Amino acid sequence: MSAQQLDVLGIGNAIVDVIAKSDDQTLADLNLAKGAMQLIEETDIAPIYAAMGPGQERSGGSAANTIAGIASFGGRTGFIGRVASDEFGQIFTHDIRSIGVEFASKPVSGGDPTARCLIFVTPDGERTMNTFLGCSPALDKQEITPEHIEQAKILYLEGYLFDRDEAKAAFYAACDIAKTADTLISLTLSDTFCVERHRDAFLDLIETHIDILFANEDELQALTGATDTVNAAIKLAGENKTVVMTRGAEGSFISHRSEKHHILPQPVQEVVDTTGAGDLYAAGFLYGYAQGHKIETCGTLGSIAAAEVISHIGARPEISLHELAKANKLV
């Protein structure tokens, strides 16, 4: 492990979130499925944006949020993702570097703009996301930098990127480098619809390459067809994989070799915005795992990071997760 200077290297979409408070009626008027993430085209942005209230812009992206969370715990991290040379690209690049993440991707010029996600947050804290991926998913094999993967303990892949063939090829290229370098490979399924679109490809990738899989219950159902998700997680994990299943307000379940853990959620005073809950759970788990903590502690670190991020607007931590973990006597 002596050459490994990063705990986790993430590969995912580089997105700026545009977040506005909303009511259920607005979602109904726009025909948006509450709680879901839908991909939109550039021409869809204007009518959806026009129906939003005043926004706040924050860096987002699922794997990028996870990496930001690990950095907040004090982990050493890197991120690979595509931004354009525009203002949103500057925001994304600045924010991720400002928290100490190694982000070497160069902005690309002349094509699609930086990705953005229009997020409606309803009074119940639920988020409904509309993502224009812009230049992000055209991630090419050439943009996967072997030196970053080789020096990481864990590679973390964002399922959302599977929506484009170039990115899928880049994932396999990254996995090959990781295998050779003895870097563990983790994946988040990201979204039910994303799983439905790419079920067989995901099953193949998981079977052949993945060491740690993150999914929520719906995603695991979509992937396996099983209704008993705990058993599905155990079966998928088998002898040599780790499956981490988040269950919203129920907490999480982890199947890791012979170990099975039900992890309780952490209390939250008020759920303000659930954006990033799964991303930050993965941050806590991966940070703990990279540090060699017990699996149960990894899960609890996930729970406290998720609880922090849903207690405010935005998908990245607003306080030091390292301090929070210390206060909870977890590190």
Add this chain to the structure above:
Amino acid sequence: MSAQQLDVLGIGNAIVDVIAKSDDQTLADLNLAKGAMQLIEETDIAPIYAAMGPGQERSGGSAANTIAGIASFGGRTGFIGRVASDEFGQIFTHDIRSIGVEFASKPVSGGDPTARCLIFVTPDGERTMNTFLGCSPALDKQEITPEHIEQAKILYLEGYLFDRDEAKAAFYAACDIAKTADTLISLTLSDTFCVERHRDAFLDLIETHIDILFANEDELQALTGATDTVNAAIKLAGENKTVVMTRGAEGSFISHRSEKHHILPQPVQEVVDTTGAGDLYAAGFLYGYAQGHKIETCGTLGSIAAAEVISHIGARPEISLHELAKANKLV
């Protein structure tokens, strides 16, 4: 008044705020005067931005914040300000229109980008601002639309714009239209340094054109040279002007014809970010004034709007000021 369909029309800088939490040491390292606003060049952005933590982007601009506040009270408002055809320009335009403000200014192409303000918020809630004005202050007489001024009860001018001759000429043009249309003219001095840079020009404008002047104690001192600011406010107001002086945690003082009022501040649980305090005070006052409320009520409306905005990050209200005013039995 039958033709007047707007309570207040604002003319000011169209700015997107980039807000990050900071500590005092960072300000010292960057040699920034805590609590002040400094104008920066485009080349200054990179080193200052690089020293900031992860940001939140929100629409800002002093007069624009005031107009947003009046809209939140339920007032009918318009705004004139320059944005470029870039992402920050889209954010500004979207946010101000989304709250019902009439904003007819077209984005300009090919020149400077949309203005941005890099804001460091320290743990005491104080904000330190670094403003790159971009395309904003090149406001031209041609961009002052008479039909909007003519239909407003009150015109509201942002002192910051006085830093450019074109904009100064545009102010005088706007004032002339207002006088003819029987529209009251109000001005905010904006900033001590701004006053020092343009003291004589401000005194001339106030003497000849201004009906309602907003200033804090420091600005009034810079303008008049007097140390007894209450007496300076009374003297400046004279027989036919209204001078509204904000005094931070002390509240405010208003001299309006024969009336003199000391207004208490509203209680705030925690001062999180003082950005926009003066802007929102002006919003409450102008809303009340346009609605024909007593001067004392106008001041109290200002105090409750200021208290709301300093209790969270960002310079625009996050809850309905109309509901807040109702809850305080002011409307």
